[in-house]
Amino acid sequence: MNDLPRLARVLALAGAALCFAASASAQDKTMTITATEPMTTDNPYGESSAPVYSLWCHTYGCLGRYDYAAKKPVGILVEKWEATDPTTWRFTLRKGLKRHDGGPGPTSADVIHSLKRIRTDPESVQSSFLANVEAIVPVDDLTFDIRTKGPAVNLVSALFDRFIITSADLYEKHGREADKKFAMGWGPYKLEQYQADRRAVMRKNPEWTEIDGSSTKDSPDLVILQQMREPEQRVNALLNGEVQMARLVPPQLVKRLENRPDVKIQKTGGIEVMFLAFNNKMEPWTDARLRRAVAYAVNRPLIIDRLLGGYAQIQDGIVGPNQFCYTGKPDRANEYDPAKAKALLAEAGYANGGPEIEFNTAVGRYVSDRQVAEAVAQMLRQVGFKVKLNTPEYANFWADVRRGKSPFYYMGRGSIFDPSDAGGQLFGTGGSPRVQYSNPKFDELLSAQYAEADPAKRCQLWRQLNQTLIDDVPSHFMWTHTLVTGLRANVDINVDSSGEFWLPSAKMK
Amino acid sequence: MLRALAFRIAGVVPVLFLVTLVLFLLLRLAPGDAADLLVPDDASEAEILRIRERWGLDRPVLEQYAHFVQNLLRLDLGRSYRYGADVFELVGSRLPATIELATLALLLAAAIAIPFGIIAAIKRGSALDGAVSVMSIAGVSTPTFWLGILLVLFFSAELHLLPSGGRLPYGVTLPEVTGLHLIDAVIAGRFDLIGLILSQLVLPTATLAFSMVGIISRVTRGAIIDIAQEEFITTSVAKGLTRGAIIRHHLLPNATVPITTILGLELGVLISGSIIVEVVFSWPGLGTLLYQAISVRDIPLVTGIVVTYTTLFIFINVGIDLIYFMIDPRIRAAEGA
Numbered sequence: 015m016n017d018l019p020r021l022a023r024v025l026a027l028a029g030a031a032l033c034f035a036a037s038a039s040a041q042d043k044t045m046t047i048t049a050t051e052p053m054t055t056d057n058p059y060g061e062s063s064a065p066v067y068s069l070w071c072h073t074y075g076c077l078g079r080y081d082y083a084a085k086k087p088v089g090i091l092v093e094k095w096e097a098t099d100p101t102t103w104r105f106t107l108r109k110g111l112k113r114h115d116g117g118p119g120p121t122s123a124d125v126i127h128s129l130k131r132i133r134t135d136p137e138s139v140q141s142s143f144l145a146n147v148e149a150i151v152p153v154d155d156l157t158f159d160i161r162t163k164g165p166a167v168n169l170v171s172a173l174f175d176r177f178i179i180t181s182a183d184l185y186e187k188h189g190r191e192a193d194k195k196f197a198m199g200w201g202p203y204k205l206e207q208y209q210a211d212r213r214a215v216m217r218k219n220p221e222w223t224e225i226d227g228s229s230t231k232d233s234p235d236l237v238i239l240q241q242m243r244e245p246e247q248r249v250n251a252l253l254n255g256e257v258q259m260a261r262l263v264p265p266q267l268v269k270r271l272e273n274r275p276d277v278k279i280q281k282t283g284g285i286e287v288m289f290l291a292f293n294n295k296m297e298p299w300t301d302a303r304l305r306r307a308v309a310y311a312v313n314r315p316l317i318i319d320r321l322l323g324g325y326a327q328i329q330d331g332i333v334g335p336n337q338f339c340y341t342g343k344p345d346r347a348n349e350y351d352p353a354k355a356k357a358l359l360a361e362a363g364y365a366n367g368g369p370e371i372e373f374n375t376a377v378g379r380y381v382s383d384r385q386v387a388e389a390v391a392q393m394l395r396q397v398g399f400k401v402k403l404n405t406p407e408y409a410n411f412w413a414d415v416r417r418g419k420s421p422f423y424y425m426g427r428g429s430i431f432d433p434s435d436a437g438g439q440l441f442g443t444g445g446s447p448r449v450q451y452s453n454p455k456f457d458e459l460l461s462a463q464y465a466e467a468d469p470a471k472r473c474q475l476w477r478q479l480n481q482t483l484i485d486d487v488p489s490h491f492m493w494t495h496t497l498v499t500g501l502r503a504n505v506d507i508n509v510d511s512s513g514e515f516w517l518p519s520a521k522m523k
Numbered sequence: 524m525l526r527a528l529a530f531r532i533a534g535v536v537p538v539l540f541l542v543t544l545v546l547f548l549l550l551r552l553a554p555g556d557a558a559d560l561l562v563p564d565d566a567s568e569a570e571i572l573r574i575r576e577r578w579g580l581d582r583p584v585l586e587q588y589a590h591f592v593q594n595l596l597r598l599d600l601g602r603s604y605r606y607g608a609d610v611f612e613l614v615g616s617r618l619p620a621t622i623e624l625a626t627l628a629l630l631l632a633a634a635i636a637i638p639f640g641i642i643a644a645i646k647r648g649s650a651l652d653g654a655v656s657v658m659s660i661a662g663v664s665t666p667t668f669w670l671g672i673l674l675v676l677f678f679s680a681e682l683h684l685l686p687s688g689g690r691l692p693y694g695v696t697l698p699e700v701t702g703l704h705l706i707d708a709v710i711a712g713r714f715d716l717i718g719l720i721l722s723q724l725v726l727p728t729a730t731l732a733f734s735m736v737g738i739i740s741r742v743t744r745g746a747i748i749d750i751a752q753e754e755f756i757t758t759s760v761a762k763g764l765t766r767g768a769i770i771r772h773h774l775l776p777n778a779t780v781p782i783t784t785i786l787g788l789e790l791g792v793l794i795s796g797s798i799i800v801e802v803v804f805s806w807p808g809l810g811t812l813l814y815q816a817i818s819v820r821d822i823p824l825v826t827g828i829v830v831t832y833t834t835l836f837i838f839i840n841v842g843i844d845l846i847y848f849m850i851d852p853r854i855r856a857a858e859g860a
Contacts, residue, residue, distance in 0.1 A: 062563035253680035409555030
């Protein structure tokens with residue numbers, strides 16, 4: 015019994031320590047945000063994920079960002095951009111920006127240096143989004159042209175949010191050490207600390223002004239991206255007041271945040287498209303009737319309701335409500351209809367059951383992926399498929415998918431906003447071995463939309479492309495997950511469809 | 524004794540060689556390619572090839588192995604694919620966090636389990652013995668990730684008493700000498716930070732310790748019961764020694780050898796087995812690093828971490844041998860003979 019007061023003292027001491035941390039946070043208007051993706055290197059080109067791009071975009075600065083709420087691109091380091099011909103875009107950098115150390119603002123030379131680093135730095139893994147860029151040509155200090163290998167009306171959406179601009183001058187002087195000791199750019203926040211797998215800390219850049227002149231006075235002074243990969247820990251840390259923003263709250267934990275005065279929930283329609291992919295050159299998926307049968311056999315609303323807690327939106331085709339160029343529901347969709355599925359199987363010669371198929375899924379990579387795959391497998395069995403469900407380790411799963419060795423699998427494709435590049439890679443002829451779909455009509459429409467400068471006409475082309483994918487079923491599209499973010503009650507911040515946010519427009523009371 | 528120790532230490536070399544060889548072959552021959560996992564979804568085949576070339580993954584396995592051994596002989600485990608940093612530096616930066624956590628967990632477990640084991644042995648067959656047995660079974664069979672989450676839920680989310688994870692919060696600076704925060708705080712005279720450091724350590728330490736209390740208390744109980752049946756104990760009772768004196772002078776000293784053995788083994792298990800607890804608590808130790816490394820087939824890093832675990836395990840065993848030598852006169856006599 016004598017130990018109890020001692021225990022209480024220890025706990026009180028620990029509590030006091032937490033209060034100390036909390037009070038320091040309050041003075042600084044500090045926002046701690048959970049980071050869910052790996053943070054492994056301070057090289058701004060050494061990782062490729064939306065959260066990492068967002069970190070460097072806020073600190074070094076990137077050309078611009080896409081404002082999902084306003085549905086338009088917004089400049090960050092550039093103030094103007096226009097297509098001067100089908101393969102050339104002209105960008106103008108903002109005047110009056112200062113580097114965090116007081117150095118000069120960004121110039122065309124910095125942009126060219128950044129392209130070079132992305133392409134030649136041995137640690138860089140970002141060159142894929144610049145694959146279509148042939149060259150960057152300076153016009154003057156603040157103006158440069160980006161020439162593409164072919165027509166690329168989607169260039170702005172491909173580059174914005176991702177093309178991080180770093181200082182040519184600092185890199186020339188310090189080489190790779192510049193990322194460690196002179197991580198200074200032009201963004202709205204200055205990098206104060208980077209500790210791999212632990213945290214990145216950013217302090218508000220007092221010189222920063224938003225391009226539209228909107229006020230940033232209520233935005234946090236200090237932002238800590240604290241790595242917390244376990245969803246349970248993120249939610250508990252939010253409830254404990256250790257963090258102000260818990261990202262990617264899975265459906266099963268949302269209830270713990272509901273009906274509480276100290277936290278609130280923000281729900282955002284995501285752009286990671288989940289789908290059942292077929293390898294269209296592997297048997298039996300060369301037969302379109304069987305692919306269609308799968309589409310009719312899967313009851314997507316039921317899975318969303320029972321397994322995903324309602325936190326997903328049905329997606330028909332690669333262009334859904336959260337993607338660019340969504341023009342409303344498609345003319346035809348593959349709705350749940352087990353009778354049609356059975357009829358198609360019978361027509362394909364499987365009236366008495368079969369065919370035997372292997373179905374692969376990653377485990378722990380996507381929300382409730384294993385449970386979803388088990389439900390899908392069961393639904394397929396109900397219409398007659400003989401399904402063997404495999405749950406390989408992700409490295410093996412992904413290797414097979416990438417090499418075109420997986421016949422049928424459940425997976426997601428992140429950050430499909432403008433569907434051009436992902437659509438081409440997954441469904442264009444020769445795009446990649448993952449799906450092995452080939453349709454000259456699709457290829458023709460895809461090329462046409464790359465060259466169509468009129469957004470309305472381009473979106474009509476996408477409507478046709480989308481319908482082609484729904485009708486041919488090279489993959490059966492399932493849904494996009496709803497991104498659930500837990501916030502402390504005193505924080506206002508908009509999480510966009512990519513799962514990211516723009517800190518200067520955040521508000522802390 | 525010294526000869527035996529030297530022999531043990533010399534044994535490190537072939538053990539490490541075998542471990543690295545097996546690990547290298549397993550990782551190289553396992554399906555899945557690090558290059559696939561290092562690039563984003565939209566990477567082209569050319570990009571993947573570039574990454575494979577950069578890390579030498581495009582070379583024949585035998586050539587890769589020769590290169591690996593060549594580097595190993597220079598004590599160079601190479602650079603991590605994922606972190607782009609030197610493997611030894613990475614491991615060195617994370618090791619103290621794991622050692623601090625494992626050592627404290629072992630001390631906590633021993634402080635609880637040894638007295639409980641002794642009491643359970645002395646009161647053999649009593650309700651208390653039963654309670655210790657139940658606790659032991661619970662400790663061994665409770666999954667650590669589940670217990671960790673439960674503790675965080677209760678002490679962090681509900682009671683707001685302790686942090687949910689991490690090591691030192693941002694803004695708290697502590698000069699690093701050993702990397703062990705408690706010791707560094709004492710060295711730097713920053714006694715004001717000890718409460719904060721302990722608050723970060725409490726939950727992961729308790730989670731790890733709980734699983735060991737059962738094993739240590741069972742071994743302690745068994746050792747005491749065995750020794751209590753020896754003739755010299757019967758003689759002690761016949762001589763009229765008090766129970767306390769028998770426990771202090773005869774039972775405990777003789778039970779120390781098996782208890783030391785289990786403590787040493789558990790420390791090794793703790794250091795190499797704290798992965799799940801480190802991930803649950805975002806503890807920046809070797810476990811989280813290994814988790815990350817395995818997920819992307821970061822072969823140099825996985826190898827470096829396993830080599831570290833192996834070396835630590837061997838040195839812990841050498842340490843145990845030294846302790847045997849110090850505490851057991853029979854071993855000293857045998858060595859002297």
